[in-house]
Amino acid sequence: MVKANSRSGAGCTSPFPEELRKAAFRRIPQEQIMATEGDAAKLDALIAAKVKGLLAEDAAEVAKAGPRFRLAHLTGTTHFNLSDTEQQELKRYIDTGGTLVIDVAGASTTFAESAEALLVALFGKDDVSKRLASPLPLSDSLYTQRGATIDRSTTAILPASS
Secondary structure, three states: OOOHHHOOOOOOOOOOOHHHHHHHHHOOOHHHHHHOOOOHHHHHHHHHHHHHHHHHHHHHHHHHHOOOOOEEEEEEOOOOOOOHHHHHHHHHHHHOOOEEEEEEHHHOHHHHHHHHHHHHHHHOHHHHHHHHHOOOOOOOHHHHOOOOOOOHHHOEEEOOOO
């Protein structure tokens, strides 16, 4: 295994966590490793390609399983933007049964405007209005979970699509 300090260019850091690199390296056929002829750049490229493959496999498994956590909480006080990829992941999370709670901390209009723009970008203005008009029922486990108290008068909840 090529370690970060043995590659050409002292102090070179890996773009992937070391454990993931090790797992990727173990899955590369020996003949492909030998074909790099000891060239650190070629070996790094081979490992990077395998890491990307492992990450893609993992993402596919997660997509099949649906959200691991039923509730996500988004809070803030300043303007924010999510990347296209982050928006797609958040939409998929909600569409597969996850619930997003948005907390506009300190009644920040800047954060509220960003959150509203995000929701409209994800679902369209009409769908957002419809979803927010019908909050989670009081019987939802979010409210009835033992030891948890949520004051509905101060909480806006975006329920999963039906």
